[in-house]
Amino acid sequence: MSPLRLGFIGIGLMGTPMTRRLLEAGFDVTVWNRSADKARALEADGARLAASIAELTQGVDVVMLCLANTAVVKEVVFGDGGVASVGSAGKTLVDFSSSDPAATRDMAARLEAACGMGWVDSPVSGGVAGAEAGSLAVMCGGDADRMAAVEPLLAPLAARVTHMGGVGSGQVTKVCNQMVVGCQAAVLAETVALAESSGVDSTRLVEALSGGFADSKPFQILTPRMASADYAEPPWHLRTLLKDLDMAVAQSQRSQSATPMSGLAAQLMRAHATRGHAEDDPATLVESYRGPRD
Numbered sequence: 610m611s612p613l614r615l616g617f618i619g620i621g622l623m624g625t626p627m628t629r630r631l632l633e634a635g636f637d638v639t640v641w642n643r644s645a646d647k648a649r650a651l652e653a654d655g656a657r658l659a660a661s662i663a664e665l666t667q668g669v670d671v672v673m674l675c676l677a678n679t680a681v682v683k684e685v686v687f688g689d690g691g692v693a694s695v696g697s698a699g700k701t702l703v704d705f706s707s708s709d710p711a712a713t714r715d716m717a718a719r720l721e722a723a724c725g726m727g728w729v730d731s732p733v734s735g736g737v738a739g740a741e742a743g744s745l746a747v748m749c750g751g752d753a754d755r756m757a758a759v760e761p762l763l764a765p766l767a768a769r770v771t772h773m774g775g776v777g778s779g780q781v782t783k784v785c786n787q788m789v790v791g792c793q794a795a796v797l798a799e800t801v802a803l804a805e806s807s808g809v810d811s812t813r814l815v816e817a818l819s820g821g822f823a824d825s826k827p828f829q830i831l832t833p834r835m836a837s838a839d840y841a842e843p844p845w846h847l848r849t850l851l852k853d854l855d856m857a858v859a860q861s862q863r864s865q866s867a868t869p870m871s872g873l874a875a876q877l878m879r880a881h882a883t884r885g886h887a888e889d890d891p892a893t894l895v896e897s898y899r900g901p902r903d
Contacts, residue, residue, distance in 0.1 A: 698725030750778035802898035843890030
């Protein structure tokens with residue numbers, strides 16, 4: 610087992626099962642969360658509870674983040690008492706959050722200049738189920754030597770870890786992932802609504818199309834929820850997917866690469882979010898196309 614001491618900040622839908630898997634694998638893990646009760650729930654699994662971000666950073670070798678967005682990452686790292694205030698050259702920050710690629714490169718350079726601490730961006734795909742099963746796909750950006758040092762720490766979390774290049778490359782790859790997922794979510798809403806309006810039982814679409822070219826994980830997850838209008842306990846939130854699509858459009862502008870489909874998917878989701886669905890399952894997109902149901 611690695612002697613490295615781990616710190617985990619962000620004990621939410623993904624962070625909780627990820628931390629639990631690290632603990633089950635025998636790692637020494639200290640946790641901190643803005644809502645302390647969520648972090649306290651992991652004490653029974655063997656986690657240490659830090660009173661502050663600074664206390665956590667001082668006591669570990671690797672700081673792991675799994676946070677809502679770029680702004681929260683920036684606050685945790687560079688805010689008062691943040692990671693940068695007590696970090697040192699022997700430590701590494703591993704960011705599992707889905708953050709803006711350009712901002713990630715800037716933050717990594719700023720952190721190294723401030724305290725010598727390295728940065729590996731490691732966004733994940735696979736959702737809560739993947740986090741619980743340790744079957745996430747992790748796409749990483751960072752220095753090759755630092756990446757080699759942290760890769761064994763990711764083994765309990767992932768079915769696959771891919772080093773995509775320098776800092777920010779992992780975030781670009783995650784943006785690509787979310788472009789595919791977001792555009793699929795948008796067209797699946799149209800698909801289910803079209804089937805229903807044409808007199809076809811949409812609950813049988815998965816049965817009919819599984820194994821064909823239309824099949825995919827988003828198809829398998831979203832289509833039954835859309836068809837049955839079952840939106841309880843959403844596996845992720847529309848606002849999260851919208852945030853990632855907005856990052857895709859921003860990255861396309863920087864790289865001068867056209868993303869018309871992703872831009873349209875983002876606008877469809879933004880319109881749905883403004884009608885009160887930002888915190889809901891992306892499967893609720895189908896309601897934008899449905900008429901009254903019996």
